[in-house]
Amino acid sequence: MFDTKTVSLEWGGKTLTLETGRIARQADGAVLATYGETVVLCAVTAARTVKEGQDFFPLTVHYQEKFSSAGRIPGGFFKRERGATEKETLTSRLIDRPVRPLFPEGFYNEINVIAQVFSYDGECEPDVLAMIAASAALTISGVPFMGPIGACRVGFKDGEYILNPKQTTALADDGRLDLIVAATQDAVMMVESEAKELTEEEMLGAVIFAHDECRKVVGAIVELAEQAAKDAWDLDPVADKTAVLEDLRGVIGDDLAAAYKLTNKAQRQDAVNAARAKAREHYADLAESDTAEYLGKLKLVKKLESDIVRKAVLKDGTRIDGRKVDEVRPIEAMVGFLPRAHGSALFTRGETQAICSTTLGTKDAEQMIDGLEGLSYERFMLHYNFPPYSVGEVGRFGAPSRRDTGHGKLAWRALKAVLPSHEDFPYTIRVLSDITESNGSSSMATVCGGCLSMMDAGVPIERPVSGIAMGLILEGDDFTVLSDILGDEDHLGDMDFKVAGTEAGITSLQMDIKVAGITREIMEKALEQAKAGRAHILGEMNKALSGSRSGVSKHAPRIETIQIDKAKIRDVIGTGGKVIREIVAETGAKVDIDDEGVIKISSSNSDEIEAAKKWILGIVEEAEVGKIYNGKVVNIVDFGAFVNFMGGKDGLVHVSEMKDERVEKPTDVVSEGQEVKVKVLEIDQRGKVRLSMRVVDQETGEELEDTRPPRENKPRGERGDRGDRGGDRRGGRGGNRNGPRRDRGDRGGEGSGNAEAHVPDFLKD
Structure with a gap:
C-alpha cells in the first residue's frame, strides 16, 4: 500500500531519519523527520498557476506544536491548540527565512509549508528538526527549490562547540551560546543566536562548525531525493530583459540616480515616486494594447533602482545618504x-x-x-x-x-x-x-x-x-559591507546582518540573506x-547614561528578599494560609514565599515592607536566652502574665519576675495590651519560655543587676520548699503531693521563701 523511502544518519550521537511515501501522500511533498523520539511531519503544497496580477512570491510557513506530542493536555478553557504561540511564530520565521531566497526570481506560485510536531521526547528540539523536514519536503516536491538546506543548533562550553544541545540548557550550566544555523552545501543562509559575550572569533568558529554539520544533513536529503523526488516543474524560460532595462535606464536612469543622492528619506521617496510616474507615462501606450508587457516593464523599475544603488556603492563607495561604508549615522x-x-x-x-x-x-x-x-x-x-x-x-x-x-x-x-x-x-x-x-x-x-x-x-x-x-x-x-544600513540599503542589498553585544563580546547575532549564501x-x-x-x-x-542608577524609581515597587529555614515555611503560611493573609492584610505589603524558603516582600511603601519583615522574622526567629525584647501583655492569669515578645511567640512573666519586691496580684503591675520590656530567662525542652521584667529597666530597656541569689535546683520530692503556681483553686500545688496541705505554699508563694518558688510546674517539668 505504501511506497516508503527512508534515509538515516548518525548525527550528534542520535539517529536522524527522513521518511516519505507513507503519510500525507496527496501533498506535493511530505517528509516525516525523526530525531531521537521527536517526530515532525512537514507537508508542502504548491499552486500550479499564478494568480492574476500576482507580483510577489506568496510563500507561507506554519509551524505547530501538538500538546499530545509531549503527553499533555493544553491549559485554558478550550483545551485545544489555538492561535500560534510566540515560539511557533518564531519557528515559522526560522523555516521561512533560509528557504525563501532559494526560489527563482519571478516565481510567483503560492506555496504552503506546514510543519507539525507529533512527538517530543523532551530532549531533541523540534524547531531544528522542522527546518530539516521542510527542506526535505520542498526538495522532493518538484517545485523549483534551489536547495536543499541543512540546519542545526550549536552550543559552546569550556571552549568546545556542542552539536544540538537542548535549547533550555544551551545557556545553562556555564553554556555560553544557543546558535541556530541554516546552510546549503556551499554557503550559510541564516543565523540566529543568543550568546554570553562571545568574541568575534568564537562566534565565527561556531558558524563554521554549524556549516560543517549542516552539510551532513544536506547529503542525507539529497540521498532521499534521489529515491523519491518528483519530476521538476517545467518553468517558462526567463526572457532576456537587458534591452528593456537599458531602455528604461534611458528614460528615468538619471532621475533615479539623482533621487538616491538625497539624504532625506521623505524627499528621496518623493523623487523616486516621480521617476516611477515618469516611467508609467512613457509606457502609457502599452497599457491599453498589451497590459502584460506594460506591467512587465514597470516591474523592472525596482531592478533599475537596485542596479543604480549597488553600482554606486561598489564603484566608489558612495552610499544613498553620502556616508562612508563604515560610518554610523548621527x-x-x-x-x-x-x-x-x-x-x-x-x-x-x-x-x-x-x-x-x-x-x-x-x-x-x-x-x-x-x-x-x-x-x-x-x-x-x-x-x-x-x-x-x-x-x-x-x-x-x-x-x-x-x-x-x-x-x-x-x-x-x-x-x-x-x-x-x-x-x-x-x-x-x-x-x-x-x-x-x-x-x-x-x-x-x-x-x-x-x-x-x-x-x-x-x-x-x-x-x-x-x-x-x-x-x-x-x-x-566583488563585495562591500555596509555599516548601519538604511531601509533602502536593506531592500536593495543582499544581506541583513545584525550584531549586538557589549565591549566584552557578542550577545546576539542574526543574519538573513537574499543571495545563495555568503562566504x-x-x-x-x-x-x-x-x-x-x-x-x-x-x-x-x-x-x-554610562551605568545603571543606584536605586529603582520612586514609582517602582520595592522588593526585599529574606531567606528562612524551610522547616519554618508552614509557620509563616499558617493553617490554610491564615498567617500570611493576616500579614498582608495588616501591613499592606505583598508577600511571596517559595518552596526553598525564599520570601519576597514588596510594596511601594518601605514602612509596609519593614512591618511585614519584622512580623515574619518574629515568627521564624528563635528566642535567645539572655536577650532583651520588646513585648506586649496578651493575657493575665493569677500567677503572672503572658507576653507576646517575638512574632507569634509568647512567654510567661511569673508574678515573682515582675518586680524585685513582693507582688500580690499581677494586675497591680501590668494590664492587657501594655508594652513591656522582658528578658528571656529560660527555654525548656518543650519550647516554653520564662521571662523577666524585673531585671530590665522598663524605661530604657537596659539590663539591671540581679540582686537575688541564683536559683537552686532541688529534687522533685522537695517541691514543698519551692512553691509555685500557688494561686490555683486548691490553694496551690507546691510540696510533696502526699504531704499535708499546710506545707503546699499559697498564692503569696511562701514556700521556701526564695524567688524561684513562683515558677510554675509546666516550666519545671
Whole structure:
C-alpha cells in the first residue's frame, strides 16, 4: 500500500531519519523527520498557476506544536491548540527565512509549508528538526527549490562547540551560546543566536562548525531525493530583459540616480515616486494594447533602482545618504524621557527612533508559558511595536505581526545576557519599544534604547549593550559591507546582518540573506566592521547614561528578599494560609514565599515592607536566652502574665519576675495590651519560655543587676520548699503531693521563701 523511502544518519550521537511515501501522500511533498523520539511531519503544497496580477512570491510557513506530542493536555478553557504561540511564530520565521531566497526570481506560485510536531521526547528540539523536514519536503516536491538546506543548533562550553544541545540548557550550566544555523552545501543562509559575550572569533568558529554539520544533513536529503523526488516543474524560460532595462535606464536612469543622492528619506521617496510616474507615462501606450508587457516593464523599475544603488556603492563607495561604508549615522540618546515610567529612553539614530520604557514588577507579573515541557515562567519580557506612522504610511494598527514578534525576540536575546540574577534583583522586568521613526534597523535601536531604559530604571546590568545592522552589496567576487544600513540599503542589498553585544563580546547575532549564501571572508569582514560600529554606538550611549542608577524609581515597587529555614515555611503560611493573609492584610505589603524558603516582600511603601519583615522574622526567629525584647501583655492569669515578645511567640512573666519586691496580684503591675520590656530567662525542652521584667529597666530597656541569689535546683520530692503556681483553686500545688496541705505554699508563694518558688510546674517539668 505504501511506497516508503527512508534515509538515516548518525548525527550528534542520535539517529536522524527522513521518511516519505507513507503519510500525507496527496501533498506535493511530505517528509516525516525523526530525531531521537521527536517526530515532525512537514507537508508542502504548491499552486500550479499564478494568480492574476500576482507580483510577489506568496510563500507561507506554519509551524505547530501538538500538546499530545509531549503527553499533555493544553491549559485554558478550550483545551485545544489555538492561535500560534510566540515560539511557533518564531519557528515559522526560522523555516521561512533560509528557504525563501532559494526560489527563482519571478516565481510567483503560492506555496504552503506546514510543519507539525507529533512527538517530543523532551530532549531533541523540534524547531531544528522542522527546518530539516521542510527542506526535505520542498526538495522532493518538484517545485523549483534551489536547495536543499541543512540546519542545526550549536552550543559552546569550556571552549568546545556542542552539536544540538537542548535549547533550555544551551545557556545553562556555564553554556555560553544557543546558535541556530541554516546552510546549503556551499554557503550559510541564516543565523540566529543568543550568546554570553562571545568574541568575534568564537562566534565565527561556531558558524563554521554549524556549516560543517549542516552539510551532513544536506547529503542525507539529497540521498532521499534521489529515491523519491518528483519530476521538476517545467518553468517558462526567463526572457532576456537587458534591452528593456537599458531602455528604461534611458528614460528615468538619471532621475533615479539623482533621487538616491538625497539624504532625506521623505524627499528621496518623493523623487523616486516621480521617476516611477515618469516611467508609467512613457509606457502609457502599452497599457491599453498589451497590459502584460506594460506591467512587465514597470516591474523592472525596482531592478533599475537596485542596479543604480549597488553600482554606486561598489564603484566608489558612495552610499544613498553620502556616508562612508563604515560610518554610523548621527546618534542622540536621552534617558528619563517619561516622568512616570520606572525607566525610559529616547534613542534616535538618523531617521530611526525608538521610545523605550522599562517597568518593574513583582513575581506575580511573570509571564506564564504553557508549552510542550509544561508550565514555565519568564521574568524578562521585551515587546516591540511598529506602527505605520513610523514610515509615513497608512496601514493596519493593532496586534503584533510576525515581524514585530521576531524583532522583539532578537532584542530580548541581545539584552538577556547582561541581566542580573533573580537573587540579586528579584524583579519582573518588561521593556516596551515603540518605534516612532524607521529608516533601517529599528530592532537594533530597540537594543540600544532598551538597554538605556533598564539602566535608567536601576536594573543592575553587567555591561551596556549596543547593536548595529550590517548590509552587503555582492556582485560576483566583488563585495562591500555596509555599516548601519538604511531601509533602502536593506531592500536593495543582499544581506541583513545584525550584531549586538557589549565591549566584552557578542550577545546576539542574526543574519538573513537574499543571495545563495555568503562566504567566510564576508562574515569575517562583517563581524570586524560591526565590532567597531558597536563600540562607537556605546560611546554615544554613555553620553546619556554610562551605568545603571543606584536605586529603582520612586514609582517602582520595592522588593526585599529574606531567606528562612524551610522547616519554618508552614509557620509563616499558617493553617490554610491564615498567617500570611493576616500579614498582608495588616501591613499592606505583598508577600511571596517559595518552596526553598525564599520570601519576597514588596510594596511601594518601605514602612509596609519593614512591618511585614519584622512580623515574619518574629515568627521564624528563635528566642535567645539572655536577650532583651520588646513585648506586649496578651493575657493575665493569677500567677503572672503572658507576653507576646517575638512574632507569634509568647512567654510567661511569673508574678515573682515582675518586680524585685513582693507582688500580690499581677494586675497591680501590668494590664492587657501594655508594652513591656522582658528578658528571656529560660527555654525548656518543650519550647516554653520564662521571662523577666524585673531585671530590665522598663524605661530604657537596659539590663539591671540581679540582686537575688541564683536559683537552686532541688529534687522533685522537695517541691514543698519551692512553691509555685500557688494561686490555683486548691490553694496551690507546691510540696510533696502526699504531704499535708499546710506545707503546699499559697498564692503569696511562701514556700521556701526564695524567688524561684513562683515558677510554675509546666516550666519545671
